[in-house]
Amino acid sequence: MYLHTQLLINEIAADEPDPAAANALQEGLGGQFGEMRTMMQYLFQSMNFRGDAASKPYKDLLQGIGTEEISHVELIGTTISQLLDGSPRYQGKKSDPVDQPGAGGAAPLKIALDTSNIHHYLVGAQGALPVDAAGNPWSGSYVYNSGNLVLDLLYNLMLESTGRLQKCRIYEMTDNKTARSTIAYLIVRDQAHENAYAKALESLGVNWGKLLPIPKTNAEQFPEVKKLLDLGLQSIQYTFSADNLSEAGKLYRGASPSNDGTELSTQQMPDGFPMTISPERKEEFAPGLDPELMALIQATAEQEMKEADSPKEATSASAKPAAAKKK
Structure with missing residues (x-):
């Protein structure tokens, strides 16, 4: 069973709406290497897991990371929604002409035609969609679940590494504080999950470092990322085990595979940050x-x-x- 706490796993910084940044973030949500993919892949691997009692730490690790990915889907989807909350009726910068409803005879949703994914307005009522940045629907065919533990862990390590690489690119595409606060958090958590799968492979005798060198993204150059790295967030893994029966800590311990001088540790769950309900959008005919x-x-x-x-x-x-x- 899953429990939902009405808190976001990370705080979303306030800034002006940015439909273009929202569309770029769609790749991190519904793309081939996005959060919907990692969520579904790890949960299916944990549900389909086979082995004896000695294998339980591996199942628990997959379960814990898969559960965290649910919160990542919630976080990035909420961020996209906030970035899209910028119709002419949005009360933001007074100097911005889009804040003047119908100014000069402008259509209320003209912003949808400028620089964005028009489906965010036509289909999603200014909210996130289960698609990639090109508008392609998320596909269950992305999910890899071979049934072989070593193969699955190797694939997961590659998936986290590629996801982090893409998020670094998305970070470089926008200076919007709302977008960057979420992107930076996901970059750091991807590293934590890289550490998890790398450590699990090491316990199985797999020399992953020679087989699959992790790309050096130098993400610590980003100030939002550096702040989280200084807190050691890349070396903590959450179990989300309400009954504290998870054995993932048997694997996620010792020196970090990132070679950053930190020690790995597990926690039940983070403290979280308050959630809010988005305002009505009458021009979208999306009232409460x-x-x-x-x-x-x-x-x-x-x-x-x-x-x-x-x-x-x-x-x-x-x-x-x-x-x-x-x-």
């Missing part, structure tokens, strides 16, 4: 609840609460006729 629906919901809730507060009265009342009949 209108006054009539709100009144109906409130009335229904009050009635249900009233009935819940007096269950004994209802029970005793229904029992009286039966009792009288028996008498």
Whole structure:
């Protein structure tokens, strides 16, 4: 079973909307090496895992990383939504003409035609989509699950390495603080997962360093990344095990394969950051609840609460006729 905490795994920095950056981030979400891919690949590998009790640490490692990837999908999807929240009715920079609804006869959603993925507006109501940066739908055929532990771990190490490489490129495409805060976090966590799979392979006697040299992206040159590396976030793996039965710590320990002088360790889960609900977008015909629906919901809730507060009265009342009949 999975538990959901209503917190984001990382804080999203505030900045102006940027539809072009949102579209670039779609590659990191729904692309071949994106977060949807890693989430599905690791969860399927853990569900299909075969082995004896001695193999449990490997299953737990896959399970923990796969669970974290669910939170990455949530984080990057929320970031894309925030980057798209910039129609003419957005109240941001007063000097920006798009903040003037219908200025000069402009169409409310003209911004969708300028520099973005138009499907973000036509289909997603200014929200993330399960597609790559070219608009291609995410495909389950991306998922690799051979059933062979060594092959799966090697493929996962390659997947994390390629994902980190792509995120470094996306970082270089935009200076938007909202986009970069999420990209930097995912770059560092990809390194943590590289360390996890590298350590697991080492425990199996695989000399992965000669077989698959990890690309040197020099990501610490990015200030947002450097800040997280200084906190040691690249050397911590979360188990997300509510019952603390995970044995992933048997693998994720010792000197980091990144050779950065840090020691690997496991934690149950990070503290998280507050989540907010996006505002309505009337020009997208994407409202929440209108006054009539709100009144109906409130009335229904009050009635249900009233009935819940007096269950004994209802029970005793229904029992009286039966009792009288028996008498």
